[in-house]
Amino acid sequence: MFNEKGGGDMGVQDVCVIGGGFGGLTAAAIMAQSGQVNVTLLEASREWGGCAGKFSRGAFTFPAGATLGLGFQEGGIHDVINTRLGIQVEKTLLDTVMAIHTEDRTIRYFRDRERFLEEMDSHFPQIDEKIRAFFQHCWRIAAPMNRLSASFPAVPPVSAFDFFHSLKQIKPGDVKLGFYIRRPLSWLLRKYGLEKEEDFIHFIDGLLIDSLQTSSEKASCLLAAYALDIYHQGAYYLSGGLYKSAEALAGIVKSSCGKTMQGRKAVRVGKKDSRWVIEDHRGTSYTADHVVFNVPVEALKDLLDRELYESLPKRSKKDTGGQWGAFTLYLAVSEEVIPDHMPLFQQVVSGIGSPLAEGDHLFVSVSDRNDRYRAPSGFRTLTVSTHTDVEKWNDRRTYDEHREKMTDYMLQRLKTVLPRLEEGIVHLLPGAPRAWERFTGRPGGSVGGYPQTTGNSFFRDHPHKLKHKGLWICGDTVFPGAGTMAVSSSGYHAARSVLRSVST
Known part of the structure; x- marks a missing residue:
């Protein structure tokens, strides 16, 4: 439909979506199913889902990254x-959403709120009333956030529709949320006298580093409250992994007469007359009225023609940096080394004062014993990830040595909860930032978007519209941020704006 050898339906506008992560897939599926535009989706790799995709080795399938399913409850973002x-x-x-293992305790994060608070009481008896009050305050803040997020407000608004749509969702009691926009979560901890409770803060920071890429000291209070509440809304194990949801979105594009093309890396976007011209790495050209980028903002520098890029505002011209990288171990193990009744999601956290990165904080997901998408009977797969500073991986001379040291250190940390791990390993594959860069195409191998601090969120976030007419962007470096719920929301915003544009 878009290539230089043919055109699309007469009178119907063409849209090219660059990138098959959750943001691009959501945008493409919504637009294709509407029947209002012709859609072509270009994905550089051979898998759908981006950082939430998968790869296989023999009989085993490994989710590349995130595997905990959030937002699938009734009325949640993915459900909608x-x-x-x-x-x-x-x-x-x-x-049981997950188990958090510190050096001296194991805390179980229960979906049921009262059961969770009782777990907190048992671990922090001297400050139990303060902790209860803190979490109840977080949940009160999160309640309107949950309702508002399901209506897909776009912040900052890029049109009168965005502004009035968001305004229409606000109830009188929601105005109080504005009080928290410029405050970090550390403010709320101080309010309840918890600012010096190092054990508790270390526990909270371990949760926030996975969801918001930062700690309580800097995390947006609104987003942190939302993140601490979402587990109680409903956390799910998805059979196979989140890639199954990604593949279903790609299926909607195809069944709605859209084109899905894997192994097609977009390398240039320019303009000819009134049409956008996209060129892939094979030299094939595509033309479109609209382009939706599902790439990090910093990737625009290498995609857009120089003149177009230079004319963008400062907020759209970001250099690589400012985001975490990930170091991940992918393991296939025999069933007998996994303890009975072990929660499928774990955190392994080093002691107070240790960084929540570089192997001192692990997020572990284990396949269900009956999940045949992931492993044959009698085996399980594990995805074990830690944050890492991408700058530490720039020296090619020490890259391999650093990878080996990180692998050994993470295995030792993992053995604190899986003592028999080494005797059951069938496959062990490390993935450092350079591997992430190859797999996802993200500059420098950065993942997870920018830390959701008070300076990076809401009205200071990047909008889903670029300066030039017909150019849109979604993903974890634009509002509302990281995680499949957020990037799907940004894809929804882009699709809604494109469809409104072509219908007016």
């Missing part, structure tokens, strides 16, 4: 999108 598109996924609601 999937219901609209007619998508169903195999999922299991988790009563």
Whole structure:
């Protein structure tokens, strides 16, 4: 439909989506199903889902990154999108969301709020009333946030529709949320006298580094409250992994007469007359009225023609940096080394004062014993990830040595909760930032978007519209930020804006 050898339906505008992560897939599926535009989706790799995709080795399938399913509860962001598109996924609601292992305790994060608070009481008996008050305050803040997020408000607004749509969702009591916009979560901790409770803060920071890429000292109070509440809304194990949801979105594009093209890396976007021209690495050209980028903002520098890029505002011209990288171990192990009744999601956290990165904070996901998408009977797969500073991986001379040291250190940390791990390993594959860069195409191998601090969120976030007419962007470096719920929301914003544009 878009290539230089043919045109699309007469009178119907063409849209090219660059990138098949959750943001691009969501945008493409919504637009294709609408029937209002011709859609072509270009993905550089051979897998859908981006950082939430997968790869296989022999009989084993490994989710590349995030595997905990959030936003799939009734009225959640993924549920709203999937219901609209007619998508169903195999999922299991988790009563125990995860277990957090520190050097001297194991805390279970329960979905049920009262059961969770009782768990907090048992670990922090001297400050139990303060902790209860703190979490109840977080949950009160999060309640309107949950309602508002399901209506897909776009901040900063890029049109009168965005502004009035967001305004229409606000109830009188929601105005109080503005009080928290410029405050970090550390303010709320101080309010309840918890600012010096190092054990508790270390526990909270371990949760926030995974969801917001930062600690309580800098995290946006609103977003942190939302992140601490979302586990109680419903966390799910998705059979196979989140890539199954990604593949279902790609399926909607195809069944709606859109084109999905893998192994097609976009390398240049320019303009000819009134049309956008996209060129892939094979030299094939595509023309479109609209382009939706599902790439990090800093990737625009290498995609847009120089003149177009230079004319962008400062907020759209970012250099590589400012984001975390990930170091990940992918393991296939025999069933017998996994303890009975072990929660499928774990955190392994070093002691107070240790960084929540570089192997001192691990997020672990284990495949369900009955998940045949991931492993044959009698085996499990594990994805074990830690944050890492991408700058530490720039020296090619020490790269391999650093990778080996990180692998050994993470295995030792993992053995604190899986003592028999080494005797059951069938496959062990490390993935450092350079591997992430190859797999996802993200500059420098950065993942997870920018830390969601008070200076990077809401009205200081990047909008889904670029300066030039017909150019849009979604993903984890634009509002509302990181995680599949957020990037799917940004894809929804882009699709909604394109469809409104072509209908007016």
